[in-house]
Amino acid sequence: MDTTDPRVGSARDNSTSPGLSRQVAGSNSSSLNSLLATLVPVLVWSALCIIIFVVLRRKCPRVYAPRALLKSLEPHERSAHLPNGWFNWIKEFYRVPSSFVLNHSSLDGFLMLRFLRVLSVICVVGIALLWPVLLPLHATGGAGNTELDRLTLGNVVSGKRLYAHALLAWVYFPFILYMISRECVYYINLRQAYLLSPYYANRLSSRTVLYMNVPRQYLDEDRLKWVLGKSVRRIWIPQKTPDLDRLIKEREQTALRLEKAEFTLIKTANAARRKALQKQQIEYERERYHASPRLGPISDTTSGITEQSSPNSKPANISEAIRSPASTLCETEKPLPDVNGSVASQWIPHSARPHHRPIANYGRRVDTIKWTRTQIGKLNSKIAQVRRQQLFKTRNLMPSVFVEFETNTDAQNAYQTLTHHRPLHMSQRYLGVRPFEILWDSLSMSWWESIIRKFLMMALITAMIIFWAIPSALVGSISNIEYLSEKVFFLKWVGDLPGAIKGVLSGVVPALALSLLMSIVPGILRYCAKLAGMPTLTRVELFTQHAYFAFQVVQVFLITTLTSAASAAVTKLLEDPTTAKDLLSQNLPKASNFYLSYFLLQSLAIGSTALLQFFNLFKFHVIQRFSNHPRKIHTRWHRLQRIHWGTVFPVYSNLGVITISYALIAPVILGFAAVGAAFLHVVYRYNLTYVYDSEIDTKGLVYPRALMHMLVGLYFAEVCMIGLFSLRGAFVPVVLTAALLVVTVLVHISLLDAVGPLLWSLPKSLTVEEDEHLLSKHPEQQHANAANDLEECGFPPGFDTSTDEHYTGDSRALEGADGAMNALGGGLKKWAKKKVKTDYPLLITTWNSFGSFWMRWISPNPAEKSNFFLRWLHPEVFSDYTVLRRMIPPDLPDPVYPKELEPDIYYPPSFIAKPPCLWIPRDPGGISRQEVEHTAKVIPATDEYVSIDKKGAITINLEATTPVFDTERLRY
Structure with missing residues (x-):
């Protein structure tokens, strides 16, 4: 399992630890001991990971700085090398601005760093506002709680003290509302500047609109041009290609089988060749010694081999080609020897060649190389025939079209225009779709099928959220195995086990099992998104973000909090039901103690593990040593670690929800959240600058969703405070908090109305200004009149x-x-x-x-000098489009597309897929050269940049531009 995944341990990790029930059990709290029991190993593990990172960073650049190492990245995508010292790199690292991630990685990555900074600011301001008032007030509350429980609202007895909570809520919660609102404004301005910059606006995808659910009569280029206007440049109407997809897939599988067989043949033949040459050399030295015993040391140990014969009566000219066991690649450049049949057959018998038994051949044995070559030739003919037929077909057209417009402005105008008069027809449209992220099966769905699938998947996810608590509870029950052994008769034997074993059963086993159980959730949700008919991988990530956040809130927050409070009070509640009000008001705040440990695990432990990159270390320094397949080695070397924002943001959004919910109930949580968010910011800043690749780019749409998700924390906090105030009989604080809840709802609705339309579309005013190059002409004039x-x-x-x-x-x-x-x-x-x-x-x-x-x-004037508070108060003035536009350098290269690819770029991949180029190692015996020559008649093949040395080891030039892999990434 990849331990760098931020999802591991993100859902109720150790939420049912043996100390949890004791934390909320009463006044004799062991909360501080439980926190220290978590803090010490977490700090030790984090320190160990950081030390290993500092030591190995200098020796393993492919693991810790691939964006500075790989030449397959474009120059503007690479990061600058850090100094190779022990600690002198830290200063240089902090000199790299956060905007570097925006211009060299992705908008999503830049906004991820900003989200963690916003979370840190919210926590620090909360500490400054709440700690001086609430911590002394809670500590002297009079309920008699001890340790960390003494610092929660549960230790407050007098209802008059709750006025402070209500008044502070009116200060702190509006601040959070304003922070979220101003960040939405900042994001809109930044997104507009990014999408209208030449670096993005000149891309093909930025001026191409995908229309779904197109009526059958409109699947015609002439009619679409008549409807969409004269600005249409090109139209793609894709077809359903099931037969072609099957043939392409079969050809790729057959080609990889041929490549594997060629590799096996070359390796086997060269091993036999080396043994034969060694044997011939030994025999020659023996004969020479017996024939002339007084001769001096042998100066040319291989000259006599030319007169020897191979095990299969090799002709003399073959011996000339292989006379030295240490033949170099230069020697293999000579013409192929003139022999009949295969060069490999000079060293191995026919029975040693790769073979298999295909089912279509009734299980009879066939030569793999000859059979696959024949099959590829047949498949090539069938594929060409099917493609010719597809060109003239008007049936099986997908109800979706891609329309390219002349400019980005024309595409925006078409995107914002209602195209068809019938409901749900051509209303589903998307701008900025890149070819490699299209899910073609979703484009084939009709409008009614999309609706049914979407509701079915939503119902399935809802059921999974509800019933996922059952396996979580079963796994979590193992943490109380010692208590259960006293109550359940068939577990009596557990009590007789040694204490160390019971500690492992109640601590490590449930935590590991629960982490494994929760780590499969994002994969399931992503698969549900594809079944729901999401047309692109970007939409899949956005769908997954919503679903996974709901899962996180329910499983990590609600269930843990409610069950913790209820389990602590159930025994006393059964004894005296009249104490229910007091028990709940005292025990509910105590459940926050678990989240102190949770934040330590989620931020320090998971963050330091992500910095260590353990999985990449294992992959490049263990697996790579035992891998000898050139294609796999090359792909593994050049593929950066990808990050899926749809499963990263919900984890930290939920941290924000928990922090805000407990901010006034247990203010200590703000300190842990602030430290955790700051540490995670450093980790993600390094990894996004030097390690991660964000191939699936949502153009920052995950950011406003994450901000809106944090508003859930405000709702939970206000509702929970209303409930706690009501249990204490503090009616005035209840009224104040209820009024604040109404204000929160109104602000939330207003924010959605104001921000919603600007999240998906670009305003025409900005597109006109960008097209006419007016931004450089006194942007402050719009404020001069005021x-x-x-x-x-x-x-x-x-x-x-x-x-x-x-x-x-x-x-x-x-x-x-x-x-x-x-x-x-x-x-x-x-x-x-x-x-x-x-x-x-x-x-x-x-x-x-x-x-x-x-x-x-x-209404400040941007031309005048401003202070920090004024800039923070007015992002619409000091962080508007004209200001943020300067963050994006104007000299980034324009995208270039191959002429042969551009006309067919939005057709299904099988329609334009080329046969893969086989890559086999070059050998001293010339076997690879003959195999390449024969194989190239049916499929491209090469033996460049990879070779077998005299010991049989594979040598690959990983940084060479090979014809096998297109290392230049097209910016669609």
Whole structure:
């Protein structure tokens, strides 16, 4: 299992540890002991991982800095090399700005770092606001709790002290609301700047729109051009190609079988050749010694081999070609020897050649190389025939089309326009779809099939969220195996086991089993997303993010919190049901102690493991040593570790939900969350800069979803506080918190209405400005009018206008009573202003200063000097489109597409797939050269950049540009 996966341990990891029930059991708390029992091993493990990372970073650049090492990456994608010292790299690492990730990796990665910073800021501000008030208030609450339980709301007895919680909630929770709102504004401006930059706007996908559920009569290029306008450049109408898909898949499997057989043949023949040459050399030296015993040392140990014969009566010219066991690659460049049959047959018998027994041949043995060559030739003919037939077919067309427009602006206009008059027809459209992330099976679905599949998958996921608690509880029950052995008769034998074994059974086993159980959830959710009809891998990630967050909240937060509080109180509740109110109000806050350990595990332990890259260490320094297949070695070397944001963001969104929910109930949790988020920020900053690759790019759409998910924490906190206040009889705090809940709902709705339309579409105003290159022409002019309003007559905006100064008062031009009243009111207003200017100049000066001061905070001018608080308060001014546009360098290269690929780029892969190029090692005996020559008649093959040395080991030039793998990644 890949221990670098942030999901491992992310769902109720050790949530049912043996100390959990004791943590909420009563006043004799062992919460501090339990926390230390978790903290010590976590700190030891984290320190060990960091030490190993510091030591091996210098020796294993492929593991710890592949983005600085691999030449297959484009220059603008590579990271600068860090110094190779022990600690001098730290300073250089912190000099790399976060915007480097934006320009060299992905927008998602940059926003992941920003999300962790936002979470840290929320926690630090909470510490500054809440700790000075709530920690002393809780510690002196009078309930008699000890250790960490003393610092929770459960230790407060008096209802009057709860006024502090309600008032602080009105300060802290609006701050969180504003942080989320301003981050949404920041994201929208950043996304607009990113999508309109030439680096992205010039891509083919940025001006191509995918329409789904297209009616049959509109699957025609002429009609689509007539509907969509003259800006259409090219249209792709894909077809269903099941037969072609099957043939392409069969050809690839056959080609890989041929490559494997060629590799086996070359390796076997060269091993036999080496043995034969060694035997001939030994015999020659023996004969030479007996024939002339007084001869000196042998100076040319191989000259006599030319007269010897191979085990299969090799001709003389063959011996010339292989006279030296240490033949170099230069010697293999000579022409092939003129022999009849296979060169390999000179060293191995026919029975030693690779063979297999295909079912289609009734299980009879066949020569694998000859059989696969024949099959590939037949498949090539069938594939060409099917493709010719597909060109003239009008049946089996998918109800989806790809339309390329002339510019990004034209594509945006088409994307934002309702195309068809019938419901659900062509209404499902997507912009920015890259060819390699298309799920072609989803494009074949009709509109009604998509709806049915989506609801079925939603029902399945809901059922899984509900019933997943059953296996989790069964696994978690093992943690209480000692208690169960006293109550369950068939577990009596467990009590007789040694203490060490019982400790392993109750600690390590359930934690490991639960981690393995939870780690399979994201894979299931991603598969459900594909079955639900998501058309692209990006949409799969967004679907998975929602589903996995719901799973995290229910399993990690709700079930753990409620069951912890209920299990601690159930015994006393059965004895005296009238104490239910007091028991719940005391024990519910104590359940937060578990999350202190959870945050340590999730941030320090998992974060340090991700920094260690244990799986990559094992892959490149253990598996690589025992792998001798060139294609696998090359693919493994050049493939960066990919990260799936749909399963990363929910884990940390849930951390934010837990932190906000317990912020006022157990403020200590803010400290652990702040340290954890800061450490995770460092880990992800390093890995995103030097290790990770974000191939599936959502254009940052995971970020606003994660922010909205954090609002769930506000709802939980407010509802929980209302419940706790009600149990204590504090009715005024209940009313205050209920009012805050209403405000939160209203702000949430308003935020969705304001931000929602801008998440998917680009405004026309910005596209026009970008197309006309107006951004460089005084972007601050749009704020000049608001700043100049203060200069008119010495009044703030709205108090006096130029229209009022030039009012003529001609009532003859007015009709009706309304006009007369407007004229009278305007005259009185004009007279009053003149009177104030003349009689009260000091009042004018005071009002002027007052208005100038507040207008600077309400509507600041970006051209003026600003402070940090002013920039934080107005992201719409100081982090607007024109400012963030400068973060993206203008000199990034434009995408270039092969001419032969571009016309067919949005057709199914099987329609344009080329046969794979076989890659076999070059050998001193010339076997590979003959095999390449024969195989190339049916399928491309090469023996360049890989060879077999004199000991039979495979040598690969991993950094060479091979014809087998297209290391240049196209930016669609």
